[in-house]
Structures are given as C-alpha cells and as structure tokens.
Amino acid sequence: MTGMADLTPNEKTPGLHISAEPIYRRHDDPARWWSTTASRPIGSYHCGGCGQSNTARGSRDVAALVNDYTAHHGPAHRKGGK
Template sequence: MFRKLPSNLAPTEECPGLRVRGGTQYTRSQGDYVCGGCGAKDHANGDNDVKALVEDYTGNHGPAHRGGRR
C-alpha cells in the first residue's frame, strides 16, 4: 500500500520517518523526525545537532521500534 507523502517531505504522524537536508552556502543543515512507534518528534539545525538527531532516531526510535528493540 502506498501512502501519500507530504508536499515538503517533512515527516508527520500520518507519514512518520526521518528527513535530513544538507546545508548550503546560505543555510544550515536541518533534520526532523516523527517516530511511528512512540510518536516522539524532534528537530535540529546545524551539522552537529543533525548528526545527534539521526543517531537518536536510529538508536531509539524508527528502526529500533520496527526491529523489536526498546
């Protein structure tokens, strides 16, 4: 079954997941997630904070819930 993705690809409660955008010359990198397992949400700006956000999501949320860990 296919789900309709939000127009800006930002994760939502209806379409949870992780989104990361790299920085450019004029903008900082950004990241967002919504966990489909527990509903947690987070947002980060800047390379170090986005890296920490991805580590948190992969270690404690999305994949962790799907794999039965937690």
C-alpha cells in the first residue's frame, strides 16, 4: 500500500497532488453524494520545468495552488511556455 508521503511531488516525481479524506457513508444514504470531506484538502506541487515547489491547505488555497501550477508550471513548461 502506498502512503501519502509516497505521493508528494518531488524532484524525482514532479507534478501536482491533491488529497482530502472522504466522509464514508452507507451506500443508501442520499447525503453520500455531497462533496463534503472529513478533512481540509491538502495540495502540493513540484515543477519539473523550473524546480519550484509549493503547498496549500484548505479549499480556497488549494484551488489557488492548482491555478498557479496550471498557469505557470507543469503544463506551461510542457507547452514551451514559462
């Protein structure tokens, strides 16, 4: 089984990782389709193009982290961008 530390992006495995512990519910509970999580989301990235790393905790900060990574790092570097 892979632990969370194994999924954290680093120099050898750059990329973006987002996680949040789900709330487990009974299969017949209509509330199981909610997007609520049991813990605050955590995100981190390591850019393989420029080597920059960043982390965030909480929905708003993780969303900003994803936007930053998408606009300025991983995908931008693969397209020959920044």
